Amino acid sequence: xxxxxxxxxxxxxxxxxxxxxxxxxxxxxxxxxxxxxxxxxxxxxxxxxxxxxxxxxxxxxxxxxxxxxxx
Numbered sequence: 001x002x003x004x005x006x007x008x009x010x011x012x013x014x015x016x017x018x019x020x021x022x023x024x025x026x027x028x029x030x031x032x033x034x035x036x037x038x039x040x041x042x043x044x045x046x047x048x049x050x051x052x053x054x055x056x057x058x059x060x061x062x063x064x065x066x067x068x069x070x071x
Contacts, residue, residue, distance in 0.1 A: 016041055
């Protein structure tokens with residue numbers, strides 16, 4: 001893994017820890033109370049997956065030669 005990817009994942013992990021320990025309120029959604037912590041962690045998880053997919057795409061693109069074929 002590249003250093004940029006590791007730093008990005010570490011930042012997501014740090015934000016998730018901060019969210020876990022600081023958010024305890026609930027918000028009403030469709031007549032039910034949804035923990036704000038869960039919403040925040042879900043959004044951070046989606047960003048982390050998006051970052052991993054982008055890194056994988058970059059690795060695949062680096063493996064292609066000029067003709068467009070995979071090495």
